[in-house]
Amino acid sequence: MTTRTPLERLIAMPEFGPLALLLVEIALFTAINPTFLSPLNISNTLTFTVELGIIALAMTLLMTSGEFDLSVGSMFGFAPVLMWTLFNANILPFGAAFLVAMLVAAAIGLFSGLFVTRLKIPSFLVTLGMLLVVRGTSLYITDGFPQRTWSAEGTWLATILVGDFYVGPFRIYASLFWFIGLAAILGYVLNRTKAGNWIQAAGGNPLAARARGVKVGRVKVALFMLTASCAAFAGMISSIRTSAANPNSGTGYELEVIAMVVIGGTVLTGGRGTILGTVIGTLILRVMRNGIVLIGVPGLAYNIFVGAIILGMMALHSWLERRHNAGV
């Protein structure tokens, strides 16, 4: 039996491919525009990245269980709208409004989960319907008006969620710590606990998992609730930070989040997932969006570059994956 060197062990990790991609990306953008690694740019990039990343972390577990949720973008917009509507109308204090929005999000996740597991309807269809219901509800309860968020400044909850401080020249938002904490917890759950085994078994071979006593339906319902709650949490963080609660917020985020998870190495069909990979996948996509602006691509050609780079990265990812599976 041969023992592997630390370098060989690193290369053998499934996250090695995405990590290599991220490093190449950072090196390339920095070489073209050194401002890319300036403290100001790093601070700005991390700000929004972690908000989307929070959704991607929960989505990783859901996708590992073989399902996905297309309603996360609309939940991202709906939860802050609900919270601010309750607060601005003096129905509830800020903390209670936050809690109610989280509970409603969890209830919506429960509803989606029960539809998928009890009625055996594919999650694509259920969550597509839920996307429209949630988005429509946001518009209806606000009459399309964005909710005001000014009065959140200085409240203890706003400070905990999005308070910012400087570490040298770096501006750090509290949301970064929420992201790191959540990544650590979910990574632990997925890799070190019985629940993690259930999640992977539910996605890998649900029939075999059921035969071994795994309550596949309950696992999936719990993950739908977690994903909806994380999307709501991220939406409320973003809303307080940007001082805006627009019912249209989060449009299209579902696809970006799924792309982050897949680029990170989680299998689209379920059974295998990686939280560390999702963290890297999140950084890859957001760093790319930031970098192509910094290197000065024409403003209206932005989407051409985003799409082309995603295709290129997926090709490179696939090649690295094949090499990895072949043991090269």
Next chain:
Amino acid sequence: MRRITRALLAGAMVLGLAATAVQAKTYYWISHGSPADPVWTYFLQGAEQWAQDTGNTVNTSFHNGDVASHQEALRAAIAAKADGIVTTSPDPGSLVEVAKEANAAEIPIINFNTPDPTASFDAYVGGDNVVFGASWAQYLVDNGLVKQGDFVWMPVEVPGATYGVQEEEGIRSVFEPLGITWEVTDATLDQAEIITRMSDYLTANREKVKAIIGLGDLVTGSIKRVFDQVGVKPGDIPVVGWGNSLDTTQEVLEGYVNAAQWQDPQATSYVALSLAAMEAGGVPAGFNVITGALYDKQAAQIYDDILSGK
């Protein structure tokens, strides 16, 4: 006796309802905008206020820049024999055929917010985006805020949409002869994404950008948050653009935005529906109504009060 009285009362009520049904007309208010775009909520308010004041029914719909959906809504209104239609134009030339169909059905059709002279609308109510664009560029030139060889950044929510294209046309007429260059960038309609993309662009091009023209309300209303994020002080980079939101009136008052364009959104809807009703009553509308004003710090409070409902 009591029975007779009841019968008379019931008869009067039926007659009253019938009379109301005859008087109340149905109009269609069709927008290419997004219901989540703050400025469109003010346009919508104007339509709802008109319906309340006149007792007429106004069916409203938003189409998010989707031309096919917009045309379908117009054709549905024509099929329903609407008493009048007021509509924006999602893209130049996109409603030429539908407007002809409304003309053939003898249904008044009034264009508002985004003009399209190629379509046979009966009248236009709203601003002139080409004139607005030119006035923003001229404001920067006249106040010495940009000069020959300078670069101006112009973020927009939906690149290629009529409003931005027409505004750029007006801006070009002023900047091109002076050798001032510019770039339009895609900011999207999502608030968090707008702030992120604008912050990225400004971080990369801080030295190059001599002025900013916000081609839409969401981008202009995001200037304060972008400047604060990137560390630009109010007034360091001159800004002009749309000003139909509370975010922008506050930015003008605080010095982040030098001048902003007011479009009278509520009044635009109200007057457009009034013209449609006038035509439905047999009085042709042979004129356009142009709205809008460029306001600075001195006048900003007026619009801030309007938008705050004071």
